[in-house]
Amino acid sequence: MTHVVDRSLLRKIKRHGAGSKLDVDACFQCGNCTAVCPLAEDSGGFPRRLIRMAQLGMEKELLASEDIWRCYACGECTQTCPRQADPAEFMAATRSYAISRYDFTGLAALANRSVLGNLAVFALFSIVFGLLLASAQAPVSPQAPLFDFIPGWWIHAIGVALFVVVGISAALGMFAMFARFVMGQRRKGVPLRLGALPGAIASAVTDALMHRRFQRCDSGQATPPPPVEPWYLRAWVVHAAVMGGFLTMLLATTLDFLFKPIGSPVPPWYPMRILGLVGGLTCLYGLAIIFLRRIRAAQPPWRKSAFSDWFFPSLLAATVLTGLATEVSVYAPLGSVGHGIFFTHVVLAMDLVAMLPLTKFAHVLYRTLALTLFAWRHAPAREHVTVDAQI
Amino acid sequence: MSEHNQQVQPQKNKPMQNERAADAPLRIGVYICRCGGNISDVVDVDRVAETVKLLPDVVTAKVHTFACSDPGQQTITNDILEQNLDRVVVASCTPFLHEQTFRGAVSRGGLNPYLYEHVNIREQASWAHKHDPEGATIKAIRMIAAAVGKLHHVEPLEQIKLPNHRRALVVGGGIAGMKAASELAGRGIKVLLVESSQRLGGQLNDRGRVYPTERDAKELVEELARRVRTHSNIEILMQSNVTAVSGFIGNFKVAIRTEAAGIPVTETTVGAIIMATGFRPYVPQDGEFLYRTEPGVVTMPEFLQLLRSTPDAARKLTWNGRVIRNIAFLHCVGSRQLDGVHEPPPNGRLNTYCSRTCCTTILQQALEVRHRFPSVGVFDFYRDIRTYGRGEENYYSAASRAGVTFFRYNGEEPPRVELTPRARAKEGVLSVTLNDTLTWGTELSVPVDMVVLGTGMMPGEIADLIEQMKLATGEDGFLQEVHPKLRPVEVSVNGILLAGTAQGPMNIQETLAAAGAAAVKAAAMFAREDVELNPYVAEVDLSRCCGEALCVTQCDYEGALQMVSMEVEGATVERAQVNAGLCVGCGACVAVCPNRAIDVNGWRLDQFEAMVDGIAAAIPGQECTPELVNIH
Amino acid sequence: MNTQINSDYVPDVLVIGGGIAGLQSALDLADQDLRVLVVERNSSIGGRMIGLSKVFPTLDCASCITTPKMSAAAHHPNIQILTNTEVQAMETRNGIHSVRLLQKPTYVNFDKCIGCRLCEYACDTEYPDPFEEGLGSVRAIAVPFTNAIPQKAVLDAEHCATCGVCARVCPTDAIEFDQQPRTLTIHTDSVIVASGFNLNAVTVKPQYNAARSSNIIPPTMMERLLAPHGPYGRVLRPSDGKIPSSVAFVQCAGSRDESIGVPYCSRVCCMYAIKQAMLLSGALPLADITIYYMDIRAFGKGYEQFFQNARAMGINFVRGKVARVDPIEDGDLRLHVETTDDAENPLQEHRHDLVVLAQGMIPAWNPAATTPVACASDGFVATPSLTDPTATSAPGIFVAGAAAGPKDIVDTIAEAGAAAMQVSRYLHEKRAAVLVGQAVHG
Amino acid sequence: MAMKTLTAEQKKALAALRESIGGISDEKRQKQKHLLTTRKALMKFLEQQPATVPQIAEALQISADEALWHVTGMRKYGKIAESGEDGDYPLYALAALEEKAHSGSQEVKP
Structure with missing residues (x-):
């Protein structure tokens, strides 16, 4: 079966890149990016192979590949690319493109292609959640507890509904990717053993949580001599701080939801409060480092930033900051200002969840799925992996 | 450095060979070159030296790492002066390379340069008998013995001096010919420029812009044409062909026939001939990549013509009444051909060489198409991109950045040009199919409306002149120089020089440089009153x-x-x-x-007899003479 | 002082650089009875070429081609040569170029030195030999190398222990410890810039780790290893003298790479890598030899056949840009490459015990800083004329060889001839104009 | 080799040269000393039997690339010569006194 070349795919993907700066057309297929990548394995697929797929319009193959998600954007490829074609940014743009293609609502495509689209989707969600919350708002005095200002049950009701919708949407997106992957493997005639799937899931989730792969990017194996950064500045630690902080806050919120009666007052040392606070601060630390790097733009992957690179951390930071302010206002009532902060926090938190399957944030899901698929694809061959590749 | 200059002068006070007492024994020096290791890795040069020292009248035998180097030559010169040598043998590489070098060294010692024998123990011993060191060593000894034998029968010879006609014939009015002619004319040398067609400028007339300057080829042609037309030292004969050549350096008689009616054949005398006969573009065989079968398949010259004839303001590129939406460029058509892969042409000779200019030409056109007609898709099928020259790699990166898609094929598996199946014909009537090595060997098919064959260069059709002038051609059919580095623009016939693509594929700057190099050799030759020739007549x-x-x-x-x-x-x-x-x-x-x-002279029968005697004689110092013919 | 040339010596042409380009230009001019002064900043003429082993595609030994030209130039009555001399500045007034030269002291009187090397044998200070790319050793006073011209000893003050033994053994009292640098200004009608090229450093791409292993070498070092009288007399790797069993050539290691600021092709690397590979397979019949390349650029006459011969000889060609070279145990190196040759297993690691990096050609001298000659954006001398490719932006100043961009020897020699032709035409026309002017005004 | 004594002018010029290169630093002196002692030790070691570069390096407690450099220099000036191979490494031995290192011409004697 011959493939018929189609140039339009690359144009579409480039729209997801950092402005007009993505120069991936310059790629002359030398393979430097793949060979320099600390994470490239076996097929040597990425990034060169993925760029080639994009150049030729092999969309099916591109979307069926889990490889785009295995990249942690360390920027080594971009730094050393002989044509300065910016493979790392290409990978990021392709991830964004894939999110848009996996999402059936079309909102992802809108949000990811342009600044305006991104803001529009954000505004849309904010208005919807704002109106929904406002609709149940009781007229209360500025001194009233927060959960009298907006009833706790109403927040929970919207929250649960939101989680269900987002869950379905995310599941559909992940299924879209999963199905393409399975079909792709079948086309290639690669056998997949169902029995190996649970093991693959387990290893992928641990990988993701422990940042095992991400650590390889920071191993100093790549560019010598490694100007070894202190551990607290390494990219994977920063990423783990954001991720871990966020998950901790999510855990604290969930535990609150499950075990604490709504609106019941608790002391500041209440374990879930402390958990939330620690999570929030950790997350903020990570975000601060990320912002600093993007502002300094000293080296890839920070040199070029798409709007979405700013948007998602900003949304997260805003959510955390309003959350912390809300905490403060619980113990030191700020009156209607406190109510305003609380309202904003809830809206932002809901935006965050709602935009999960649509934005960069979706990589939490897709990357974990990709790691699973990768582990699954490799499960039968595990015994042979140890052969030294040296010739 | 002054000391070098002093060494140039022969020592006049030294008794010359012919003043030697008739019965005094000769004093022969033998110099054996290691040639780095080219010789000494096989031939036991020290043993050769020890052995030949025992030959009659050999007074010294020395080994040197590079006899041709200055210290090596100096050793010879000094020995002639200090040890009163009157004959010299150098056993080294081919005389083709360094016979002249050593004649110079011998002259500087005050000896007649023809009292010197050159023995080739590299090509004829160490290289020919790489796996038989003993045999090679014996052979070297015997060859030197032959030379020593001959030297007992030689007399001093003088170079033949012949009058030098300070006028050059330039054959071909392309840029190489015009450049060579204008340089010589500017130097004050008369030139006769002969062009067979009606216009000056040759192939370049059919080009658009030249790379890497992106200036119009016309500008270049017109500037050179203006120079040759206006210079009083240059006489131009258009529509004329050289029909007969005889004579020799400094004194060639040429006959020139002009096409126009009524003009008799001109006969004239020139001192040097510069061959600037150029190339001809490769014309694919019928059916090669569907050429001449499908109108959408064109050669590069045809495509250049199309681009030039399409007005700048045109929004669309049309060919044969059809709008072109996608174009494929194929590299290496008629170049880098492989035995067993490519169909040999009727003459049976595959073009195995790289035509040097096609890659950049293709990329230049691909870029121009993308710039002038942004909606046209451009697809490039290559083996290796050879944008080697200054500024040329920029074309490659600019073409990539302008959205040209590249495909790479192995020479053994060239792409196929086919008619598109009816179902997909709306995307393009032709398709190029290949196993793309950049796409992990996947078979890809690109529908296009036009296929441009990146045709290369072929030797010009000058068989008659080659025959007339007894020129040599290389395996590639182009005119062959004596040595690519030592005598890059000279041919085996003295006084005939090569300029430009008559010698092999070149781009414009290289052609102009080669023309300058040919001109400078002619200028140097004309700097002398006489032409000096070897006395071997x-x-x-x-x-x-x-x-x-x-x-x-x-x-x-x-x-x-x-x-x-x-x-x-x-x-x-x-x-x-x-x-x-x-x-x-x-x-x-x-x-x-x-x-x-x-x-x-210099190769008399008695000298040959002496050489044979030298070869056949017993090897001195060796009790049991090895077999005479120890050669495989 | 190493010469008797003074400022009152007025050559017709001053040639900057005594490499193959400068020598060929000088010879072609001198053969037309023009007086030529060649200025060379090293202790010997011969340039880059005299350090090569053999040359492609004929596999002639480089010395066999270079030394006769060096010798011819040195013996030519119309050619004067100044070694150890640099051009400091040049200015042009009324068509006359005034070139300020700096002659560095050699501490040896060249008129007295007879090249006997007794001083060299007596000296007991040695330092890494620059001619051998630092692999061999040379004494603080020495004739630069076997084929050097002039064959005169030169004292290296930086490494000299000032023991004076050289002066004590010199049979002709040629050693002059009190030599001082000397400047002189030469006035001339025309100039040829033939200042050649350098290679960018092996460390230019940090991913190749050349700083961490002496077995990652530049191609010029491989030339010396292969040269008939190279430092080791045979091919050994520099870290421990092992006979290599697996040698890699990494192409485009210093050119065609925008990430290191050298986007252009260096033009000669493919061919010399193939040549070195062929010579290596002769020197080390058991060794594996691999050339990692992006495009093989065998464009010249006979080059493609040379490449095909190398393939037939069993030299491995792997298409892919080497991304990393990691030093591993036993002084060996591991190369990381993604090759497009192998669809099944493209991402490969290969172990070698010697790696040659094809470094990029960069200009050896920037004339734009001190002379009227302009350079182009690639750093090489600009040649703005469409019809006269050896003309620079400054009238009367011409350029030949690698000073005007990377070039192989064949093209360099042709260009040197072309530059010489341009000069002789320029001088002829200029002088004819002066005669006409005199006739008119006189 | 005939040794002359330096004239007063030569001594003065030599002192001036020494001064112009900034004198002979301790570092330079140490380097020179190291060169001479290493060469001496190497000669002594090779008196026992031929050795490879790694063996020399181990015996002399220097790095292998330094050992190779010394071997190279001493080979160039005719002190030692190659004598066979041991595995992947050439062996080096003391050169017989009459075997001078290659110089341009066989008959040029130091």
Whole structure:
């Protein structure tokens, strides 16, 4: 079966890149990016192979590949690319493109292609959640507890509904990717053993949580001599701080939801409060480092930033900051200002969840799925992996 | 450095060879070159030196790492002066490379340069018998013994001096010819420029812009044409062909026929001939990539013509009434051909060489298409992108960035050009299919409306001139230089020089440089009043010649040997006479003369006999002589 | 002082650089009875070429081609040569170029030195030999190398222990410890810039780790290893003298790479890598030899056949840009490459015990800083004329060889001839104009 | 080799040269000393038997590349010569006194 070349795919993907700066057309297929990548394995697929797929319009193959998600954007490829074609940014743009293609609502495509689209989707969600919350708002005095200002049950009701919708949407997106992957493997005639799937899931989730792969990017194996950064500045630690902080806050919120009666007052040392606070601060630390790097733009992957690179951390930071302010206002009532902060926090938190399957944030899901698929694809061959590749 | 200059002067006060007492033994020096290791890795040069030292009259035998280097030459010069040597043997590489070098060293020692013998123990011993060191060593000894034998029979010779016509013939009015002509004219040398067509500028007239300057080829042609047309030292003959060439360096007789009616054949004399006959573009065979079968398949010259004839304001590129939406460019059409992969042309000779200019030309056109017609898709099928020259890699990166899609094929599996199946014909009537190595060997098919064949260069059609002038061509069919580095623009016939693509594929700057290089050799030659030639020509012994003229009938070189009338003892008789300028010293005459009345100076029969004796003699210092023929 | 040339010596042409380009230009001019002064900043003429082993595609030994030209130039009555001399500045007034030269002291009187090397044998200070790319050793006073011209000893003050033994053994009292640098200004009608090229450093791409292993070498070092009288007399790797069993050539290691600021092709690397590979397979019949390349650029006459011969000889060609070279145990190196040759297993690691990096050609001298000659954006001398490719932006100043961009020897020699032709035409026309002017005004 | 004594002018010029290169630093002196002692030790070691570069390096407690450099220099000036191979490494031995290192011409004697 011959493939018929189609140039339009690359144009579409480039729209997801950092402005007009993505120069991936310059790629002359030398393979430097793949060979320099600390994470490239076996097929040597990425990034060169993925760029080639994009150049030729092999969309099916591109979307069926889990490889785009295995990249942690360390920027080594971009730094050393002989044509300065910016493979790392290409990978990021392709991830964004894939999110848009996996999402059936079309909102992802809108949000990811342009600044305006991104803001529009954000505004849309904010208005919807704002109106929904406002609709149940009781007229209360500025001194009233927060959960009298907006009833706790109403927040929970919207929250649960939101989680269900987002869950379905995310599941559909992940299924879209999963199905393409399975079909792709079948086309290639690669056998997949169902029995190996649970093991693959387990290893992928641990990988993701422990940042095992991400650590390889920071191993100093790549560019010598490694100007070894202190551990607290390494990219994977920063990423783990954001991720871990966020998950901790999510855990604290969930535990609150499950075990604490709504609106019941608790002391500041209440374990879930402390958990939330620690999570929030950790997350903020990570975000601060990320912002600093993007502002300094000293080296890839920070040199070029798409709007979405700013948007998602900003949304997260805003959510955390309003959350912390809300905490403060619980113990030191700020009156209607406190109510305003609380309202904003809830809206932002809901935006965050709602935009999960649509934005960069979706990589939490897709990357974990990709790691699973990768582990699954490799499960039968595990015994042979140890052969030294040296010739 | 002043000391070098002093060494140039021969020591006049040294007794010359002919002043030697007749019965005094000769004093022969033998110098054996290691040639880095080219010789000494196989031949035991130290043993050779020790052995040949025992040969009659050899007073010194030395080994040197690079005899041709300055210290090596200095050793020889010094030994001649200090040890009163009167004969010298150098055993090294081919005389082709360094015979002249050592003649110079011998001259600087004050010795007649023809009292010197060159023995080739590299090509003929160490290289030929790489796996038989013993045999090679013995052979080297025997060859040196032959030279030593010969040296007992040589006399000093003087170079032949012939008058030098300070006028050059430039054959071909392309940019190479025009450049060479204008340089020489500017130097004050008369030039006759002969062009077979009606216009100056040759192939370049058919080009658009030239890379990497992106200036119009017309500008270049017009500037050079203006120079040659306006220079008083240049005479131009258009629509003219050289029909006959005879003579020799400094004194070539050429006949030129002009196409126009009524003009008689011109005969003229020139001192040097510059061959600037150029190339011709490769024309694919019928059906090669569907050429001449499908109108959408065109060669690069045809495509250049299309681009040039399409107005700048045109929004669309059309060909044969069809709008072109996608174009494929194929590299290496008619170049880098492989045995067993490509169909040989009727002459049976595959073009195995790289045509050097096609890659950048293709990329330049691809870029122009993308710039002028942004909606046209451009697809490039290559083996290796060879944008080697200054500024050329920019075309490659600019073409990539302009959205040209590249495909890479293995030489063994060229892409196929096919008619598109009816179902997909709306995307393009043609398709190019290949196993793309950039896409992990996947078979890809690209529908296009036009396929441009990146055709390369072929040798010009100058078989008659090659025959006339006894020029050599290489395996590639282009004119062959003597040596790519030592004598890059000279051919084996003295006085004939190569300029530009007659010698092989070149781009414009390289062509202009080659033309300049050819011109400078001519200019140097014309800086002398006389032309000096090697004295290896036949000489008639009138006391033995009986006028049978067998030699004349045997001679292959017109005019070299003629019968002339002369007075001998009162009677007018016909005797053979040699024209030293035309005689090449081949010896065909020597073989047929029944009276041994003709012989070649420097290679006389008695000298050959002495060489044979030298080879056959017992190896000195060796009790049991190894077999004479120890050669595989 | 190493010469008797003074400022009152007025050559017709001053040639900057005594490499193959400069020598060929000088010879072609001198053969037309023009007086030529060649200025060379090293201790010997011969340039880059004299350090090569053999040359492609004929596999002639480089010395066999270079030394006769060096010798011819040195013996030519119309050619003067100044070694150890640099051009400091040049200015042009009324068509006359005034070139300020700096002659560095050699501490040896060249008129007295007879090249006997007794001083060299007596000296007991040695330092890494620059001619051998630092692999061999040379004494603080020495004749630069076997084929050097002039064959005169030169004292290296930086490494000299000032013991004076050289002066004590010199049979001709040629050693002059009190030599001082000397400047002189030469006035001339025309100049040829033939200042050649350098290679960018092996460390230019940090991913190749050349700083961490002496077995990652530049191609010029491989030339010396292969040269008939190279430092080791045979091919050994520099870290421990092992006979290599697996040698890699990494192409485009210093050119065609925008990430290191050298986007252009260096033009000669493909061919010399193939040549070195062929010579290596002769020197080390058991060794594996691999050339990692992006495009093989065998464009010249006979080059493609040379490449095909190398393939037939069993030299491995792997298409892919080497991304990393990591030093591993036993002084060996591991190369990381993604090759497009192998669809099944493209991402490969290969172990070698010697790696040659094809470094990029960069200009050896920037004339734009001190002379009227302009350079182009690639750093090489600009040649703005469409019809006269050896003309620079400054009238009367011409350029030949690698000073005007990377070039192989064949193209360099042709260009040197072309530059010489341009000069002789320029001088002829200029002088004719002066004669006409005199006739008119006189 | 005939040794002359330096004239007063030569001594003065030599002192001036020494000064112009900034004198002979301790570092330079140490380097020179190291060169001479290493060469001496190497000669002594090779008196026992031929050795490879790694063996020399181990015996002399220097790095292998330094050992190779010394071997190279001493080979160039005719002190040692190659004598066979041991595995992947050439062996080096003391050169017989009459075997001078290659110089340009065989008959040029130091």
